[in-house]
Amino acid sequence: MKIGVENSDVFVTSHRVSETNNNATASAVHGVIVRNAIKTYGVGSNRYPVLNELNMMVKKGTIYGLLGASGCGKTTLLSCLVGRRSLNSGELLVLGHEPGSANSGVPGPKVGYMPQELALYGNFTIKETLFFFGGIYNLKATFINSQCEFLSKLLDLPPCDRYVKTLSGGQQRRVSFAVALFHEPELLILDEPTVGVDPLLSHSIWNHLVRQSVDHGRTVIVTTHYIEEARQAHTIGLMRSGRLLVQDSPENLLNNFRAPSLEDVFLKLCIKDDAKNPFDSEHRLSSKNPGYKIPRLSVHRIGALIRKNYVLSFRNIGIFLFTYFLPALQASLFNVTLGHEPTGLRMAIVNDELDISQGRVCNYTTDCEYSMLSCRYLRYIKDNIIQVTGRKGQVWGVVHFGWNFSKEFEMRESDGDAAELANIIGSQIGINMDSSNQQIGVFIEKWLLEAFGDFVRDFRGACGNVPEAGLLPVTVAGVFITERKQGLLDRCMVAGVKMPEILLSYLINQFTVMVGQTALVYVSMLLVFNIPCQGNLAVAILITLLQGLVGISFGKLNLKYLKIIIGNYIFYIILGLLISTGCDNEMGALSLSQASFLPLLVISGICWPIEGMPLYLRKIAYIMPLTYAIESVRCIFSRGWGIEQSSVYAGVLVSFAWIFVFLALCLIVARVRKFAS
Numbered sequence: 001m002k003i004g005v006e007n008s009d010v011f012v013t014s015h016r017v018s019e020t021n022n023n024a025t026a027s028a029v030h031g032v033i034v035r036n037a038i039k040t041y042g043v044g045s046n047r048y049p050v051l052n053e054l055n056m057m058v059k060k061g062t063i064y065g066l067l068g069a070s071g072c073g074k075t076t077l078l079s080c081l082v083g084r085r086s087l088n089s090g091e092l093l094v095l096g097h098e099p100g101s102a103n104s105g106v107p108g109p110k111v112g113y114m115p116q117e118l119a120l121y122g123n124f125t126i127k128e129t130l131f132f133f134g135g136i137y138n139l140k141a142t143f144i145n146s147q148c149e150f151l152s153k154l155l156d157l158p159p160c161d162r163y164v165k166t167l168s169g170g171q172q173r174r175v176s177f178a179v180a181l182f183h184e185p186e187l188l189i190l191d192e193p194t195v196g197v198d199p200l201l202s203h204s205i206w207n208h209l210v211r212q213s214v215d216h217g218r219t220v221i222v223t224t225h226y227i228e229e230a231r232q233a234h235t236i237g238l239m240r241s242g243r244l245l246v247q248d249s250p251e252n253l254l255n256n257f258r259a260p261s262l263e264d265v266f267l268k269l270c271i272k273d274d275a276k277n278p279f280d281s282e283h284r285l286s287s288k289n290p291g292y293k294i295p296r297l298s299v300h301r302i303g304a305l306i307r308k309n310y311v312l313s314f315r316n317i318g319i320f321l322f323t324y325f326l327p328a329l330q331a332s333l334f335n336v337t338l339g340h341e342p343t344g345l346r347m348a349i350v351n352d353e354l355d356i357s358q359g360r361v362c363n364y365t366t367d368c369e370y371s372m373l374s375c376r377y378l379r380y381i382k383d384n385i386i387q388v389t390g391r392k393g394q395v396w397g398v399v400h401f402g403w404n405f406s407k408e409f410e411m412r413e414s415d416g417d418a419a420e421l422a423n424i425i426g427s428q429i430g431i432n433m434d435s436s437n438q439q440i441g442v443f444i445e446k447w448l449l450e451a452f453g454d455f456v457r458d459f460r461g462a463c464g465n466v467p468e469a470g471l472l473p474v475t476v477a478g479v480f481i482t483e484r485k486q487g488l489l490d491r492c493m494v495a496g497v498k499m500p501e502i503l504l505s506y507l508i509n510q511f512t513v514m515v516g517q518t519a520l521v522y523v524s525m526l527l528v529f530n531i532p533c534q535g536n537l538a539v540a541i542l543i544t545l546l547q548g549l550v551g552i553s554f555g556k557l558n559l560k561y562l563k564i565i566i567g568n569y570i571f572y573i574i575l576g577l578l579i580s581t582g583c584d585n586e587m588g589a590l591s592l593s594q595a596s597f598l599p600l601l602v603i604s605g606i607c608w609p610i611e612g613m614p615l616y617l618r619k620i621a622y623i624m625p626l627t628y629a630i631e632s633v634r635c636i637f638s639r640g641w642g643i644e645q646s647s648v649y650a651g652v653l654v655s656f657a658w659i660f661v662f663l664a665l666c667l668i669v670a671r672v673r674k675f676a677s
């Protein structure tokens, strides 16, 4: 018999969808009930319907074969059934509950899902794969082992210690099939399990499904493009353009349509459907957001995720070791490359005071004698400057002494305020600098001035005068320079894993790695580079660990005689999680992560003091996650300040605040993406 359901024609003989049916009664008989399901993709003018008032009833303990052309919406329907997507409107009951509702067990242990894509970890062995999902379902090792043995024989799997990535395509699909059914769920949802497998395997998969339903009373929904193989299903649903054209037993379909094959039935239905109204129901779409339920975290699921993360990390031991030692390596590299005074800077010395007849030898006395004072001054210039004679070769500048420098200097000393201008000019040391490199120029000028101070101090002392009286009335204090990663996910989620559990497991894994990284950084800084910590080292380590939750950055602190480089990780791991939550692929996440690193580094005052930025940028700089943290560590290391100082506790508070902000954003982005897709 034929029943018209609103504007979609659905032929129902064995099951009639009655709106007056009591849900409880229907659920007792039906494993899955779908009523008036509407699902759209896209937003605004790009919004298009994929499920169009679809109605479907799957009796408990039966096999339902969902057939339809590519793109008709089968996978979308299944993903709504397993709770990975939400309907825009309509009613969905799986095992008597709305998917995702409390105690529904869907997603969770009541459903076994085999997605279209492989959705297995290639670096896991078959056994590790089953143990990982077993951990998520909280199954005992003895049960997993016995199932592993049983399914190996049943599905003719390769030895359990073989890596998934080394298996053939057909073998991988059998492992994926084993993962869907090994925890013996009430409901099996299989998205094209027989695609790309040989007819023999396809036959054995169907035989197994029949046994699962007949012998164990399990409900099975299976999609396939191969219409004839679905003859073994109890019910067949023929889907087209987001609607079910018909659902009935294969025998009834063949009889009712007087067709020799199911393909012919489908063909007749399609021709009939084409004569009907075109697919357009957009005007009836309503928006229904089921709202966000705060999921309960499970220790065994988090545990399984953490073990999985560790196993996968250690399988890529090269990359793991690289990332583990990277902060210490980078910190060391920063320490050996940045902040040191430049050496080997060539300066040309043009000394006209030297006597050509005496071979221009630069001799001087240490007495109070106004003779060859230019040579006496030159001996105080730091070894960082290489003095070369004449103006030959590549030099950073020229230091020039007049022919009568010592005498002019003496006259200027004795005449004081009465000294003549010519005399003053004659007693000057001429310095001409190549100003193409500002930092080097600053260093050289500073050293030449320091040398002059030392020279005056020495000479005046030798003459019995107050040494400091001849010094320039300027002191230069310490200069501060502050320098600081999807089917698999779906499968885990259908198994009951919650987004916060995934985030938490990553945080725990990364945190343990980070503790080792931090230890290495501190050992190299304190013991190898002998950077002293004037304050409480524990607070500095706490800030580093808090900051470290998201990657690596460096803070370089240079105070007069010391340099400190600290690796910061926590902040960047969370930033990485946030980026990967919002990205569809690893390359996108990596690119975003890299792209965000440098701006963050620059704006946090690591490369250049914040005080040198425009005022509007300073305000932004101060709310950046690294700014206060670096300042705190600097205050602890160089000033010896404690946690009671606002500059120190601000770093701790700001680090905590950013961790919570980013974690909250990760969950919001994951939620928005679920509803947008």
Ligand SMILES: Nc1ncnc2c1ncn2[C@@H]1O[C@H](COP(=O)(O)OP(=O)(O)OP(=O)(O)O)[C@@H](O)[C@H]1O
Binding pocket: 041, 042, 050, 068, 069, 070, 071, 072, 073, 074, 075, 076, 077, 116, 677
């Ligand atoms: N995340 C998505 N965002 C936007 N459109 C999507 C998304 N997923 C699927 N679609 C579109 O929805 C339609 C139905 O896709 P779906 O995967 O449900 O079809 P299907 O019947 O399972 O196809 P196949 O048999 O080829 O797997 C297709 O037009 C597809 O391009």
